[in-house]
Amino acid sequence: MHELLSGKPGDKRLLLGNEAIARGAIEGGLAFATAYPGTPSSEVALNFFQIKQETDLYFEYSTNEKVALEVAAGAAVSGLRTMVTMKHVGMNVAADPLMTLAYTGVNGGMVILTADDPSLFSSQNEQDNRYYARLSGLPMLEPTTPQEAKEMTLAAFDLSEKLKVPVLLRTTTRINHSRGVVTLGKIRPRKTQGNFKKDPFSYVTVPAVSRNLHVKLLQVYDQAMALANQSSFNEIIGQGKWGIVTQGVGFCYVQDALDDLKTKESFSVLKLGFSYPFPAETVKKFLSQVDKVLVVEELEPVMEQELRAVAQTMGRTIPIQGKGVDRLSRLFEYDPSQVRSAIARYFGIPVQDRQAVDLSDIPPLPGRPPNLCPGCPHRSTFYAVKKVAGEEAIYPTDIGCYTLGMLPPLSAADFLICMGSSVSTASGFSRALDKHVIAFIGDSTFFHSGITGLVNAVHNNHKFTLIILDNETTAMTGHQPHPGVNMALLGLPNTQISIEAVVRGIGVKHLSVVQPRKVRQTMEAVQKALDFDGVSVIISKEICPLYAKRVAPPAKIRAFMINENRCKNHRDCVNLFACPAFYVEENQVKINENLCIGCAVCSQVCPENAIIPRK
Amino acid sequence: MDIKRIVFVGVGGQGNLLSSRVLGEAALLAGIPVNVSEVHGMAQRGGVVESAVVLGGALSSIVSKGEADVLIGFEPSETLRAMEKCSRETTVITNVTPLIPFTVAVGKGVYPNIKEVLNLIRKKVKRLIALNADALAEKAGSAMAVNIVMLGALAQSNTIPITADQLKEALKENLSQKLWDINLKAFDLGYEAAKK
Incomplete structure (x- = not known):
């Protein structure tokens, strides 16, 4: 039985925040879930994918977050309890349906997880998705620990059904990827059969309908405000004159800081878990019992500004500050000593930090950036492309493992803004510059949001080469399936969609499919694609070796070695190809046979043919 | 209860997350409040992986500069890189076998001398336990067991309120039975090595 299905109410488990969220949804009678994977949200969906195999939970990896939300919307309006999970930037993709789904509302509880990534551990920006609650008018819950993540997920379903709108559950990496002790609760039965009562004047959002629905949304806001004011997730802790307002993981750092500073009795802490609508009555009560307020929130000064607005309505002019106090900044995640130091500085409390050791005499350490794995087919593709097109060509890239191709010596990435942007930005580059433009996109990203860009490129007669790096899985986020994946390898009914057929269907006139491990063949294909006047596409197809190890292990791995008699130390293998299995010992390149x-591929790179299979 | 903060550093693929998880599970078995922080996603592709375990009732799961009670490094240059987590009060447990970063192979950086690394660390912290975890893992039957050798050394270091037996129990819960022999042996070898 799946780990998150077992266990009696009251049992304690050490769960990852994302596991706690999945368990909370299961306890809440989740019937229908959709997702597009993205760090730090991915493990929630992974657990649903596994649980689906042994229960009547419906789960799908949807092609992108917009699709995921729309699929779930159909089920939620039909009365099923639904959940949609995504990373923060995924919410941008889903924003279009979100804004108007807020108008129509839902019948079954719908919980939307947005997992933010302060400090950009695995993201292209660190936007603060608390603004999405403000933008859409939907309620938002923000847990502080894995235990609370489970409780809030469960509560979010009830709240959503009460208000009949989706509820946003907002986490940050440190909630998703922290483990904590979680007490299990009862699993409610799930209702998998829906019921849709036709009512086009509530659900078909033509202007005349939406005018009424906007009025309704504002009424929901008022109801939600009343609930937020009563919610036990919003709590004033202590009765001191010094106030701290905090949410999410910041609450943990504040509590630890107050323990360390041994002045808990001087403080009132307002912890906001049901953080939108901003609970004005609770906040007023808090503001009337303190004379100075520090706001501890990562990223944008959202609560800080709302607090000032509430204080203004009650004519309270006490100091309220967050950003700019000590090291509290709009940048990056916070840590415990940073918060402790800010509290001490702001309220004038002496603090004794543990002095970190002096590192001024440490020699400079070699960097260890993340790297494409040994045998990664992306490296072979990049190598062949660079051989043909060199440094002059422009290389728009996309989001996935292959973004690591930006690192030298491959240096095959020049521009990236979001999922799918490689294709469309290539169109712009090719019109603005008199240079070859070669865009890279992964298979999963192609389905996510590359197809529309390619349609646009063909329709508008752009001229560039798109290389689809098809490694037959969504590798970066942990090998999730996507529409182009052979599901039979996973023991599931195969619903694979051919990328080649899609590209041909769009009307691309020049298409080739290459095996990137055949270097010369790949280089020839690149040259022909560059010579073509129009949109040319190369599908570079080779399964991700990490994924293959799991689903289709090769019969025997025969590692390669350097024939040291032949090697003349050109070092093309290291300097141009740069597989991490190479190392240099006593001025001789060697191959780590374990890696x-x-x-x-390296044997095709070596000008002396000095790289040969081990006996 | 005293708060104990343990930081694990290593390179993607060394099994860092399993070690911190096993320590967390052992704390749960021992009835000690625990939080664990992990790194997932892009950072795991051969880059530096850091995790942390906070025992004793603090709510935070990450460890600030200078606040680690124990730093466990699976690779010596990464131990050195993570020294900012240490103070005079820290116990450092490090593997001495280098995993040369690719940047060194392509001439972008120099790998430090291990002996100098160890001497530098030793004079800055309360105690240094250095062991050849790779050799011990191989001796136990699998090069993959470096992470468990290091857990064994942690158990011996007398720095955490959790016993070797509790750690072994948690280890068994987290591994399929066919891996028990090798890993329990790796644990014991790490434990013995840390005595020296």
């Missing part, structure tokens, strides 16, 4: 997977 080498025998892909044989």
